Amino acid sequence: MSSLHTMGQQQDRRSWAEPYKIKVVEPLRTTTREEREAAIADAGYNTFLLPSKDVYIDLLTDSGTNAMSDRQWAGMMLGDEAYAGSGNYYRLEDTIRRFYGYRHVVPTHQGRGAENLLSQSLISPGHHVPGNMYFTTTRFHQEKAGATFHDIIVDEAHDPTLDAPFKGNVDLAKLAALIDEVGAERIPYVCVAATVNMAGGQPISMANMRAVRELTQRHGIAIYLDATRAVENALFIREREEGYGSTSLADILLEFCSYSDGCTMSGKKDPLTNIGGWLATNDEALFEEARNLVVVYEGLHTYGGMAGRDMEAMAIGITESVELAYMKSRVGQVRYLGELLDQWGIPFVRPVGGHGIFLDARGFYPHLDQEQFPAQTLAAQLYLEAGVRAMERGIVSAGRDAATGENHHPSLELVRLTIPRRVYTQAHMDVVAESVKACYDDREAARGLRMTYEPKYLRFFQARFEPLG
Ligand SMILES: Cc1ncc(COP(=O)(O)O)c(C=O)c1O
């Protein structure tokens, strides 16, 4: 076999290799089992409450944990820290218009700032907001503004074992039924997330987005996109949807966004920065309201809580995020971890999504009741095992029903291993996989947890637990 041929094969096998090399490194600290036992007990068995100095490999979130490029760091030196009219704001606004296609931009400190502005501006008590599965902060703001949230995602999304290409899709029949039931005038907008975080980073197809647009347009209902990971979604469309196999991610993103009226954005994900966000809209009236409201909650409408240098880094990060080689390596790394876990039959959400592996805690601990917090237990166990930090995405995250005060009982009881962008290597993924396997081998010993402190809002962030048994 010629060496060229061999090289070609290797390129195919390694088609997602990182299109960058490492210039700066940050040391990692390992801890002893005794130190971890003390740390997780101090943290009330909640990984959100662990000091990061006690964490070895941090897969809590892909939010704000990105490594920036040398260009972004250079951009940081171009920060125009004027209170009003920063040049970096105008650059960011241009970049968002170019890549996402919306007319107006209101900057915010992060995604939930944009969710607050959107919800307060468009929702009145008695309204209904449909969404393709809930997201914690998004639903919180919708309910706080007086709306009832309705999950209109396809049923497949609730089954972790089912392998389907677009498990983030909206179920059009569910949406149509809701419109019939409550009336279009009581639905201020449909909230569409791409990808769907709580479903395991599952994508929505272009055809489905187009169909949602057609249906809602007939009833005069707007669509607001949660565009937090829409570029990751674009890669799935390119890979899985007919007709997009050679379309650039930038073109897919633009077409996808064109079927919506605007978006909320956590700039801490796709845009490859550590902080920031925005609300974008094509609606003049909403723009005027949000641009006014932003000065109450975030800051002036030309910085919205971000420093000028952060806006510059975000503008550069957006242009990097749509590069195909980068996005293939980003999702490729997540898939690599999935392949390792698969060899050992470890249960996780199928197919692998965009930003992490979601372990199925019910599959680990069939002997635990959901009220014994299987996913919270597994996240604590993984930390104890190896200092790897993950996040509960089950009954604790789902919280309580806003009307009845009863616990929601989500079908998905998951632990998310979220991969920060451009941060960890393949060897780190090997260590993570081996640590998960050790927890799986020891699964019968798990006894579950009891909640000892429950905060009123978004309880998963600060709740405390103690071991049962
Ligand atoms: C899908 C999704 N929407 C909204 C948000 C809220 O963004 P932020 O954390 O920047 O407030 C996040 C992350 O929190 C998210 O993953």
Ligand SMILES: N[C@@H](Cc1ccc(O)cc1)C(=O)O
């Ligand atoms: N959006 C971030 C941070 C976050 C985490 C959990 C939440 O429920 C809310 C926000 C994430 O998905 O990781």
